[in-house]
């Protein structure tokens with residue numbers, strides 16, 4: 239897919255801009271805090287309806303404005319598409335080719351994007367919540383039905399937790415009520431766990447090869463799902479259903495005592511091992527960074543495999559962080575294949591000479607010049 243045009247209105251530090259005539263490789267150059275990240279963040283938001291930096295949509299609206307609008311025109315394998323997102327205090331509205339979408343999940347994934355930013359190191363060394371967010375966002379953009387189950391699961395989880403808290407403070411236990419919540423929690427939870435296992439399995443295949451290539455055959459990267467119930471390999475929904483139910487019955491008393499749901503995909507994790515050692519614990523900063531890079535490059539291939547088209551690639555201030563060898567690996571992966579948008583503080587900080595057909599944009603205080 240290829241982005242031809244993007245326009246922003248009252249988005250972050252942009253009052254109104256429209257940019258077009260993009261190239262396969264686009265460089266946004268500017269000093270700190272000028273709006274480079276904001277620009278590529280807008281492309282990410284158009285793909286996933288959410289920012290990679292925040293869960294609070296209102297932060298995307300310019301200070302003092304009531305609403306924000308971002309739009310783009312993209313060329314896809316099967317034709318061109320116009321996307322539009324409007325943010326206001328009443329929520330967000332999404333349009334595809336001018337038609338308002340009733341469900342956001344119908345909008346997400348119309349264009350696909352992979353973002354590689356300095357914060358991605360947290361996927362390797364941060365808390366399990368960061369890894370779950372990574373899984374949810376990435377699976378959601380290739381399989382919108384995943385988002386439906388996730389949303390339903392989260393609703394039930396909130397209600398079930400409220401019920402457990404009330405029971406705890408009232409000192410009462412209503413087993414019938416808990417059974418009703420369990421049924422719904424498990425129904426959606428099983429779908430989430432199954433899709434996560436399948437996604438990790440596919441990502442593993444790509445990431446292992448890519449990581450091996452980047453490290454000159456020295457490092458074997460292994461991704462492992464750490465579910466809160468049942469075995470790692472199990473994918474049969476009926477078996478997972480049974481396993482989740484058993485786990486809930488095992489932790490029931492503890493849940494009443496703690497007033498919270500203690501098993502389910504909201505407590506799952508993902509680990510990374512390099513040559514058998516956990517990267518978060520034993521990996522050097524460089525190894526952790528390479529792991530994050532391998533993951534992102536693997537995602538590009540996985541999206542291509544799933545939807546038959548390459549996503550756009552957004553590189554936020556990461557080229558200068560990589561050594562020349564890794565920079566070259568990265569550039570060779572996207573060059574002539576994936577439309578790429580890169581931010582950097584200076585052209586000299588990146589291996590710009592290797593970038594073919596690059597269009598350079600200068601960003602200064604919310605204004606952009608080609």
Ligand SMILES: Nc1ncnc2c1ncn2[C@@H]1O[C@H](COP(=O)(O)OP(=O)(O)OP(=O)(O)O)[C@@H](O)[C@H]1O
Pocket residue numbers: 249250251252268269270271272273274275276277296297298299300301555581583
């Ligand atoms: N909702 C908002 N309304 C107005 N301005 C905003 C809003 N959110 C962020 N900003 C401003 O955007 C600027 C930061 O932009 P951005 O994160 O794109 O910087 P950058 O050019 O990528 O810088 P760096 O090189 O430091 O990463 C800051 O000046 C910040 O105050």
